[in-house]
Amino acid sequence: MEEIRKDNTEEKILEAARTVFTKKGMDGARMQEIADEAGINKALLHYYFRSKQKLFEAIFSHVFKQIFPDIRSFIQAQKPIEEKIKIFSARYMELLMLNPYLPAFLLRELQRDPEFLASVIKSQGVNPGELLTMLKAEMGSGQIKNMDPRELLINLLSLIIFPVAAGPLLQIMFFGDDPDAYNEFLTRRKETIATFILHSILVK
């Protein structure tokens, strides 16, 4: 059936575009390079996606969904706050370690075109309200210290995302330019982030 074939080619293109776009950004990416990476020619690339912009938007939305996944999928409401934070940071770190280019790509593009970002956020229905409410509840029940829940969540995201986004820099400055040493560090972080945060916020 054409559909399978079409899906395959479309998949190949999207995968290739993701690779090139996340590494080089919208401005640095070349349609020819995406075609090469997908193992097709430029004519076919435009046959599937009319323009670079269209292709970019498809990639951006996709990547955005990836990096703001459905939080409910990895937070179980009934678990204690310790578990929630441990699981959240471990899962998120794993996600980023599999896609190390995503954070810096997102940060770069959202600076280039904040309006587009806003439209994606709206259309995607990203809403941290639920998470914030949950944190607020934990504070109300005295499990963790009282503070602006946004601050706590942003701290958590900072500790998870920044070390991946700044990977090349940290690797050189702190790990003797050794990718293995850096990756071991990231792996350890899956646990140490939660520890670090919990030490700070748990009411003892």
Added chain:
Amino acid sequence: MEEIRKDNTEEKILEAARTVFTKKGMDGARMQEIADEAGINKALLHYYFRSKQKLFEAIFSHVFKQIFPDIRSFIQAQKPIEEKIKIFSARYMELLMLNPYLPAFLLRELQRDPEFLASVIKSQGVNPGELLTMLKAEMGSGQIKNMDPRELLINLLSLIIFPVAAGPLLQIMFFGDDPDAYNEFLTRRKETIATFILHSILVK
């Protein structure tokens, strides 16, 4: 004297280039736009800086020095660790709030060309060794909990840099797209970052 005049124009160019490059990145920046921003024409721009690459390298090094300033200048060795961390995060936050485009610019470009980054780091003699040694000493004397000092320093940098780098995103997602609310948040952070960290690492 020509020197003063030359300096003025060169300064104007560097300032303009900094503005355009940090906002749009190497790939997105246009020489014409830099010339316009500097209030000169393209011919003169090339008269001062032979190529876009040369100009970019000048900017990158400059920006890099800014964002990795001489740490000794704002950490006094004799103060207790609480003070050191408070002052460090407050000063660093102030620096970034005055230059909000720097973090995302750095992250973007270091991903585009890690080799160039490495050469800049070497030539600039950036070396966190001193800071790490200081932290290790504080741990040895029982002031703060024992941990990998790199982890502590990276946590500190994460909490400071990420919320600025992800500014446009956070502003939309957490602050109702209100720049004032977001900026107040950043201002509060000058203190809350230190509090958050100290709660986590101080030996009570």
Added chain:
DNA sequence: AATAAATTTAACTATTTGGTTAAATTTTGA
């Protein structure tokens, strides 16, 4: 005033790049 340097003007080159086109070929489903 004379000279040299800084700056502008404006046209131009060469290259890159996104995108198109049309014809040929291959693949696929009916």
Added chain:
DNA sequence: TCAAAATTTAACCAAATAGTTAAATTTATT
């Protein structure tokens, strides 16, 4: 086998852009 869809080939166009050039003009130095 036939028709439609997918893919390739190869040439092409138009726009953007980095960089150049040379002459004219302005500004500063002596």
